[in-house]
Amino acid sequence: MHGLKTIVTVLAMMLPAVGIAAGPPDRVVSVNLCTDQLAMLLARPGQLISVSHLAADETISLMSAEAVGLRINHGLAEEIFRLEPDLVVAGKYTTRATVNLLKRLGKHVEEFDPARSFEDISENTRRMGGLLGEEDAAERLVKQMHLELMRLHAEGKALNRPILGSFGSNSYTSGAETLENDIVGKAGFRHLGDEIGIRGTTRLPLEALVLANPDYLMIWDRHRANQSRSASVLSHPALDARFGEERRVSADTRYWICGTPLTVDAIQRLRDAVRGSSAE
Known part of the structure; x- marks a missing residue:
């Protein structure tokens, strides 16, 4: 029993270190156009503090209006590190030097693969919702998308x-x-x-x-x-x-x-x- 108590105590001490008990992040930074938009769709007010400059470009971003008021970054490690983020979300194939350096500096970085199908979109949406502590909101978005897909399939x-x-x-x-x-x-x-x-x-x-x-x-x-x-x-x-x-x-x-x-x-x-x- 004494040994079991010691193990439990050690695990409890480890939890904050691995982020299990930390809860949803309060300061989130996105450095990729696609994670920008997923995060803007799901983040609670004030949670997402910075998005990439591409998010504000109305020629390529569907959410350029929503990017107004957020700090704009250019994917540079030094500018992102100064923002003191709890979580950085990035694309799998972009800003590699920045992602690698932030990881070495101990920042929590999550990388997303580009979506190649609507199933991938569902998976990435749910994953972003989980990271932000907005699982219910993510599930609502996914359900709404699939209902629209069913409607379009029937019409087509x-x-x-x-x-x-x-x-x-x-x-x-x-x-x-x-x-x-x-x-x-x-x-x-x-x-x-x-x-x-x-x-x-x-x-x-x-x-x-x-x-x-x-x-x-x-x-x-x-x-x-x-x-x-x-x-x-x-x-x-x-x-x-x-x-x-x-x-x-x-x-x-x-x-x-x-x-x-x-x-x-x-x-x-x-x-x-x-x-x-x-x-x-």
């Missing part, structure tokens, strides 16, 4: 599933195992990248795109507005000759760039864009 059964491809700056496109693929599929279309055996995000030669000849070609509005050399392929004569305006679809980048419960709106928006393009 009558679609004849035409093929839709995407094309962006530097000739990039996506295929299987991407969030884009899941959105396109749930909107009732077959994804060109999936059809021709592409996985992930990669470059697709313009010639291959023209030969594949999908029914519709989707170009994100952010790429359309890009005047750089990398976007010049989007105004190539071959592209214009193959895909007239009635077969081009403009997509709002903000709904596709990050996987959050807000992404579900991309499905209806894509359907509406295709219908509007076809009617022109």
Whole structure:
């Protein structure tokens, strides 16, 4: 009995060190656009003290208005450390030097994989809710998203599933195992990248795109507005000759760039864009 009491005492002393008894964090910093938006959706007032500068960019963030009033960071370890956060949330593949240094300095850092499907969005939302102590709020968001997915699925059964491809700056496109693929599929279309055996995000030669000849070609509005050399392929004569305006679809980048419960709106928006393009 004496030995058991000693073990319990030692464990109790260890709990604060491993954060088990600490409770939800009071000072949270996000350094990634996608974790920014998840945290803004779930954090209680005053809990989230800083988000990345991308969160305030209205061209890529759906929650730029919500970022007003929060301190903006640029993913630098020194600026984040001075904020004295209890928790830092980051993307798996961004700000690597910052994440590694903060960990070495003893900060609690949680990294999120990018969402490649709506199931991933559910998982990341629940995980963020757990980290912030907002499990119920996270579950409500996930439930609401899945109800909307069910509604959209029921409405999309009558679609004849035409093929839709995407094309962006530097000739990039996506295929299987991407969030884009899941959105396109749930909107009732077959994804060109999936059809021709592409996985992930990669470059697709313009010639291959023209030969594949999908029914519709989707170009994100952010790429359309890009005047750089990398976007010049989007105004190539071959592209214009193959895909007239009635077969081009403009997509709002903000709904596709990050996987959050807000992404579900991309499905209806894509359907509406295709219908509007076809009617022109």
